[in-house]
Amino acid sequence: MISSRSGRKVAAWVWLLVVLTLGFTALRQGAVIDTSLMALLPASEQQPLIKRATEQQAAAYADKLLLVISAEDELLARTGVQLAVDRLKALDTQTRLTWQAPDSETAVDELYPYRFTLLSQETRTRLSTGNGSLQYQLALQRLLNPISGFGSDPLQDPFGLYTDLMLSLQSDVPVYFDSGLLRLKASEQPAYLLSLQLLEDPFSLSVQHTVNAVLEPLMLELAQQGISLHRSGLLLHAAAGAEQARTEMSTIGLGSLLGIILLITFVFRSPLPLVLVLLPVATGALMAVAATQLLFGRVHMITVAFGAGLVGVAVDYALHFLCEARVLPLDRIIRKLFAGLLLGLISSVLAYAGLALAPFPGLRQMAVFCAVGLIAAWLTVLFWLPVLSCKNATGQLPAAVWLNRWRSSCPRISQSSWLAGLLLVLSLGSIVVIWQGEARDDVTLLQTSPHALLQEDRRVQSLLGNGSSAAFLLVTGKNFEQVLQTEERIQSSLMRLRDEASLQGFKALSQVLPSQQRQMQSAQRVRALYASQWPRMANLLKLSPQQRATALENMQQAAGTVLTPREWQQLLLSKAWSQHIISDGADVATVIQLQGDVSQSLKQSLINLAEQEPAVYFVDRVSDMSDLLARYRAEITSWLLLAYGCVVLMLVLRYRQRCWRILLPPLLASLMTFAGFQLLTDGYNLFNLIALMLVLGVGLDMGIFLNETGDSDHTWLAVSLSALSSLLAFGLLALSQTPVLYHFGVIILPGLLLTWLLATLMRNPSTGETTNGRVTGTL
Amino acid sequence: MRYFFALWLAVLLVPPALAEPGYRAVEALMEAPTSLNGRFEQSKYLAALETDIGSSGRFSYQQDIEINWHTLAPIENLLRLTPDQITSEQDGALLTRLETRSNPVVALFSEIFFGVMTARWDRLDEHFRAETHVNGSDWQAILVPREVRVQRVVSRVELQGDHYLRQVVLYEEGGDWTRIRFYDLQQ
Numbered sequence: 001m002i003s004s005r006s007g008r009k010v011a012a013w014v015w016l017l018v019v020l021t022l023g024f025t026a027l028r029q030g031a032v033i034d035t036s037l038m039a040l041l042p043a044s045e046q047q048p049l050i051k052r053a054t055e056q057q058a059a060a061y062a063d064k065l066l067l068v069i070s071a072e073d074e075l076l077a078r079t080g081v082q083l084a085v086d087r088l089k090a091l092d093t094q095t096r097l098t099w100q101a102p103d104s105e106t107a108v109d110e111l112y113p114y115r116f117t118l119l120s121q122e123t124r125t126r127l128s129t130g131n132g133s134l135q136y137q138l139a140l141q142r143l144l145n146p147i148s149g150f151g152s153d154p155l156q157d158p159f160g161l162y163t164d165l166m167l168s169l170q171s172d173v174p175v176y177f178d179s180g181l182l183r184l185k186a187s188e189q190p191a192y193l194l195s196l197q198l199l200e201d202p203f204s205l206s207v208q209h210t211v212n213a214v215l216e217p218l219m220l221e222l223a224q225q226g227i228s229l230h231r232s233g234l235l236l237h238a239a240a241g242a243e244q245a246r247t248e249m250s251t252i253g254l255g256s257l258l259g260i261i262l263l264i265t266f267v268f269r270s271p272l273p274l275v276l277v278l279l280p281v282a283t284g285a286l287m288a289v290a291a292t293q294l295l296f297g298r299v300h301m302i303t304v305a306f307g308a309g310l311v312g313v314a315v316d317y318a319l320h321f322l323c324e325a326r327v328l329p330l331d332r333i334i335r336k337l338f339a340g341l342l343l344g345l346i347s348s349v350l351a352y353a354g355l356a357l358a359p360f361p362g363l364r365q366m367a368v369f370c371a372v373g374l375i376a377a378w379l380t381v382l383f384w385l386p387v388l389s390c391k392n393a394t395g396q397l398p399a400a401v402w403l404n405r406w407r408s409s410c411p412r413i414s415q416s417s418w419l420a421g422l423l424l425v426l427s428l429g430s431i432v433v434i435w436q437g438e439a440r441d442d443v444t445l446l447q448t449s450p451h452a453l454l455q456e457d458r459r460v461q462s463l464l465g466n467g468s469s470a471a472f473l474l475v476t477g478k479n480f481e482q483v484l485q486t487e488e489r490i491q492s493s494l495m496r497l498r499d500e501a502s503l504q505g506f507k508a509l510s511q512v513l514p515s516q517q518r519q520m521q522s523a524q525r526v527r528a529l530y531a532s533q534w535p536r537m538a539n540l541l542k543l544s545p546q547q548r549a550t551a552l553e554n555m556q557q558a559a560g561t562v563l564t565p566r567e568w569q570q571l572l573l574s575k576a577w578s579q580h581i582i583s584d585g586a587d588v589a590t591v592i593q594l595q596g597d598v599s600q601s602l603k604q605s606l607i608n609l610a611e612q613e614p615a616v617y618f619v620d621r622v623s624d625m626s627d628l629l630a631r632y633r634a635e636i637t638s639w640l641l642l643a644y645g646c647v648v649l650m651l652v653l654r655y656r657q658r659c660w661r662i663l664l665p666p667l668l669a670s671l672m673t674f675a676g677f678q679l680l681t682d683g684y685n686l687f688n689l690i691a692l693m694l695v696l697g698v699g700l701d702m703g704i705f706l707n708e709t710g711d712s713d714h715t716w717l718a719v720s721l722s723a724l725s726s727l728l729a730f731g732l733l734a735l736s737q738t739p740v741l742y743h744f745g746v747i748i749l750p751g752l753l754l755t756w757l758l759a760t761l762m763r764n765p766s767t768g769e770t771t772n773g774r775v776t777g778t779l
Numbered sequence: 780m781r782y783f784f785a786l787w788l789a790v791l792l793v794p795p796a797l798a799e800p801g802y803r804a805v806e807a808l809m810e811a812p813t814s815l816n817g818r819f820e821q822s823k824y825l826a827a828l829e830t831d832i833g834s835s836g837r838f839s840y841q842q843d844i845e846i847n848w849h850t851l852a853p854i855e856n857l858l859r860l861t862p863d864q865i866t867s868e869q870d871g872a873l874l875t876r877l878e879t880r881s882n883p884v885v886a887l888f889s890e891i892f893f894g895v896m897t898a899r900w901d902r903l904d905e906h907f908r909a910e911t912h913v914n915g916s917d918w919q920a921i922l923v924p925r926e927v928r929v930q931r932v933v934s935r936v937e938l939q940g941d942h943y944l945r946q947v948v949l950y951e952e953g954g955d956w957t958r959i960r961f962y963d964l965q966q
Contacts, residue, residue: 138874141856141867144834146821146848146957147888147933147949153827167882176883177928185883540853541828 008386015383019283019376026290029297049589050619053474053582057591060579063198065095065211065233068184068460070191071226077190080227081181084194087218094207096197101177110571111169115161116526116558117519118512120168121495123161124522132529135159136537155551156558158537159529169512174465184463191463202235205242212239232460237449244737252732259728267399267721268322276385277318277725284311284377291372292365300365307369309730309744313348313697314377316722317341320705321385323718326397330386340708344701345378347650351643351697363635400717407716413761423758427668430675437675440683441630465505465595471603471620473592473610474582480565483590484515486615493609494592497602504596509580513568523559530555633686640689640696647700655707661762662707666699669754673747687740691730691747698726699755711764723756802900802909805918809898810942810966814841817964821850826954838961842897860889888932895936898944907936916941 069084071077081099088097111118119127126134139159157163175182175193182193200207219229264274285308292299292307320341324333349371356367413420449457473490477483487510497503514522530552538548568574582589598606603620610618644667651659670692678684702719709715731752733745816839824831836851848858857868865885867874879886887906894903903909906929907922922936935950947959 134874137854137856137869138867140854141850141858141869141874143823143832144821144850144854144856145858146947146959147892147951153953154825155827167877167884170884171878171882178883179926183883185881541825541832542830543828547828 008383012383012387015379019287022290022294023286026293029293047617049476049582049584049587050474050617052584053472053589053591054619054621056579056582057470057472062202062234065196065198065231065235066460066464067194067196068187068191068230068232068463069194069222070187070189070228070230072189074178074190076225076227077192078179078181080222080225080229081192081194083222083225083227084218084229087214087221088194088196090214091196091211094198094200094210096199097194098197099182099192099194101180101182110573111165111563112162113558113561114519114563115157115165116555117523117562118165118514119161119522119525120164121511122168123164124525127525127529131532132159132525133533135161135529136533139537140540154537154541154543155547156554158534158541158551161526174463186463186465193464196233198233198235202233203238208235208239208242211235230456230460232457236453236457240449240453248736248738248741252735256728256732259732260725263721263724263728267397267717272389273322276322276389277315279384279388280318280377280380281311281314283380284314284373284375287376288369288373292369295368296361296365299369300362303362303365303369307366307373309694311370311373311377313694313701313722313726314374314381315725316344316698316701316705316718317378317381318385319718319722319725320715321381322389323397323400323714323721324709325389326395326400327712327714330389334382334386336709340705341378341381343650343654343704343708345374347647347700347704348374348697350646350650351693351700363632396713397717400713403717403720404713407760407763410760412763412765414765419761423668423761427671430671433675433678434671437678438683439630439633440685441626441633442685462596465507466593470622471594471598471606471618473594473606474589474617474619475592476587476589476615476617478587480588481515481517483588483615484510484513485517486613487590487592488515488518490592490609490613490616497605502599502602502605503594506592506594507580508592509577509590512573512577513563513565516562516564519562523562526555526559629686633689636686636689636693640693643693643696647696658707658764661764662700662703665703665755665758665762666696668758669699669751670695672754673751676750677747685743687743688747691744691751694726694730694748695751695755698723698752699759702755702759706759706763719759720756723752727752802904802911802920804913805911805920806900808913808916808918808942809940809944811842811898812966815839815897815943815964815966818962819959820962821957821959823957824955838896840897842899843893846893846896860892862889862893865889883928884932887929891929891933895938895947895949896944898940 067084069077069080071080085097085099088095091097123135126132126138136159142160142163143154170176174185176185177183178192182195184191184193196211198207202208215229215231222229261274264277265271268274288307288311289299289304292303320337321333324337328336352370352374353367356364356371411419413423475483475486475490477486487508491508491510494503494506494508498505510518534548534551538551543551580591580593582591594606598620603618603623606618610616644663648659648663651662655662673695674684674688674692677688702723705715705719727749731745731749733741734749736742736745816837818835819838820833820835822831822833832853834850834852836849838846838848840846844861846858846860848860850856850858855870856874859866859868863879865875865877865879865888867876877885879889890902891906893899894906900909903922906926907924909920909922911918911920913919918940920936920938922938924930924934931952933949934952937946937948937950938944939946943961943964945961947957949957949959951957
């Protein structure tokens with residue numbers, strides 16, 4: 001006995017050493033928490049340039065806060081802008097505000113030297129037909145107009161090609177300068193834009209707080225004057241998410257924690273068991289984080305959130321130990337529980353660890369996390385709890401007696417044919433419902449922002465001509481020239497889509513910086529225009545031979561002035577286009593932004609377009625996310641089925657024909673819950689399935705323990721407690737406003753409750769009789 | 780009596796531009812027909828060539844609806860302005876169409892053109908400071924842009940008229956100017 005006790009002590013110390021070593025090693029590496037959903041995508045599928053482009057697009061959204069101030073009339077809107085600028089001064093240290101037109105408009109004439117090489121699309125079309133006579137007529141008309149608009153210099157640009165270029169460039173810009181302010185073209189009401197560049201992290205809670213402390217009173221103040229303010233920016237969503245998490249933490253989180261504390265303290269009437277229950281779970285979670293960090297180099301947020309939930313199953317192990325400790329001496333507990341504990345562990349680890357086979361980094365992480373967490377929690381119960389709980393058996397717990405009395409009054413399925421029939425009908429009905437059920441892999445599941453805020457954001461973005469879909473085309477190549485040429489090749493297809501009215505518009509770098517090849521072609525067309533139309537024009541203008549010569553000389557010079565990418569990047573104009581250029585050392589890529597909404601049919605056309613051009617990719621982050629969710633869901637579904645298969649095999653091997661008592665409660669509960677959920681909503685998703693895995697894990701543990709210990713009162717108490725604490729911990733998430741958590745909780749709550757009830761109905765006939773000598777099951 | 784004389788002198792000496800928004804006095808003198816048509820003669824001075832080009836034609840307008848600027852010599856060209864778009868036609872064929880909605884410069888161009896040609900002083904006041912001189916039934920106004928973006932289109936406008944607008948001179952930043960005279964005006 002002594003040797004075994006000292007042996008246990010040694011084991012406890014060794015386990016402590018392992019925990020500390022692993023914990024410190026991971027800590028020294030520094031925990032990296034990943035929140036990017038892109039990190040969950042299978043690595044091989046993400047082209048580095050695509051990844052960089054998506055990140056760049058996301059970053060541009062992340063560090064900006066856009067405000068749109070609008071009102072019935074211009075004057076009121078401008079007053080609003082002044083007021084906002086005044087109030088936003090308080091944010092000078094955190095943000096940089098842009099609200100005025102730049103003082104000088106030098107940027108406008110930067111392109112003048114390139115007027116014969118950067119022709120607008122319309123001009124190119126005009127020059128390619130009828131020897132440029134259309135352009136000649138247009139130029140004459142401009143010459144005779146009372147106002148020409150851009151100044152005319154017949155010796156430098158007699159055909160007004162620069163005017164054409166400017167007109168086309170200005171048509172593409174969503175903002176223009178009005179009274180020195182930035183006015184939005186697309187708005188019905190007068191609307192002005194203010195842009196705040198964030199100098200600090202938008203996820204920082206203090207930055208969010210400071211910014212909102214200025215924005216919220218400002219909105220009220222403006223609203224009182226009849227001026228509206230619309231906002232867009234990651235900070236707002238991050239702040240809304242943080243606020244929601246805080247609220248839910250202080251309601252749902254606190255509620256479930258209090259519930260568990262009250263439950264354990266009430267049942268055991270002492271605070272120590274609470275510590276003993278939480279210790280294995282905490283150790284398990286810690287080891288899981290450490291192992292994941294060491295194996296993967298980083299831990300994803302979603303892994304922690306759901307992994308910690310799944311490891312929560314380990315609460316069982318401690319509860320069984322504590323419950324048995326009331327009626328058995330310490331050294332006999334482990335012997336009695338060992339088989340059940342081991343089986344419970346193996347079934348749970350089997351159920352979760354198989355996810356590692358899936359080709360998704362996210363699922364693989366979760367599998368490692370759960371397996372390590374469960375094993376660590378299990379070892380903690382085995383090695384530490386006997387040492388820590390020094391108390392010897394103190395007699396039956398009142399709760400166990402009370403609970404057993406209740407259980408005895410319940411009917412048993414094997415004795416009640418109508419109950420069995422009812423369950424059979426319900427199960428078959430559920431299977432039918434599930435068979436017809438549809439999945440809904442909506443990316444909005446991952447959104448935490450309130451609907452109103454999303455609408456507001458979308459409104460601002462659409463005023464700026466940005467699509468709501470976040471889809472874009474990525475054009476790759478070895479160098480700028482190649483990329484720009486590819487862009488030009490697909491531009492005609494895009495313009496056809498635009499003319500068919502399915503695509504609202506697009507923004508491509510080649511619209512402002514054509515390829516060298518195209519610039520030379522343009523210059524050639526200009527030379528042809530001069531050859532055929534210049535004499536007519538010169539005669540009309542009554543030019544002297546000297547002037548004619550000068551004009552031709554000017555033309556030859558300008559037609560030879562090509563804008564290179566290097567020169568382009570020196571221009572002020574290029575700043576507005578920096579988001580379009582993705583460079584990755586050797587390779588170059590550009591982003592073609594799509595304006596407006598991308599419908600399903602348009603998406604298909606764009607995908608087809610990209611398939612024809614090997615260097616062009618259609619990137620749609622939203623549908624990538626939905627696809628990702630769908631594929632994860634498919635993986636989880638097949639794994640859930642496989643897990644049930646393996647578990648059935650294992651249970652049959654050990655329990656033979658008794659195995660239905662273990663298997664059916666979680667299985668039927670899952671079927672009914674899942675069917676009920678599908679009847680009430682319009683589709684299931686990944687997170688419902690993860691919840692079903694937890695139901696399976698808890699349910700199996702319940703059945704295995706009840707069978708292993710002959711359905712003793714205290715085992716029954718332990719499984720009831722574990723079901724109830726899981727209900728409190730995860731079931732309450734059904735109250736959450738966060739879609740992911742809600743979809744998890746809404747399955748756990750009825751699922752676990754039903755599992756527990758079914759386990760009661762399907763208990764062994766020997767229940768209570770052998771342990772307490774009482775006769776049960778009168779029905 | 781002396782008091783009244785002083786008051787009369789004071790009124791006389793205060794330039795009208797300081798008394799009211801300058802255009803009110805002119806507005807009072809002018810007829811504001813809802814539609815008008817007539818003949819125009821235009822002379823455009825091109826600074827770069829140090830020469831001017833003459834043209835002539837007919838025009839008609841309906842206030843706030845449409846202006847037709849039909850040049851007949853030296854070439855035929857019809858410029859049609861509505862609040863939404865500016866189109867240019869030659870021999871009935873469409874040359875260009877510019878939407879005011881998508882292009883702020885076109886919108887501004889159209890606003891100035893409408894304001895000047897149809898003598899909408901309240902609209903012009905948004906973009907220009909006006910200095911007016913009234914002499915009997917004749918008047919003269921000089922408009923100076925309030926904003927840089929207007930200045931880029933037209934740097935100064937001189938208007939002359941009686942109960943109708945008779946002459947417009949538009950100056951552009953590069954030194955070009957355009958003088959338009961109206962004849963045979965009919966409502």
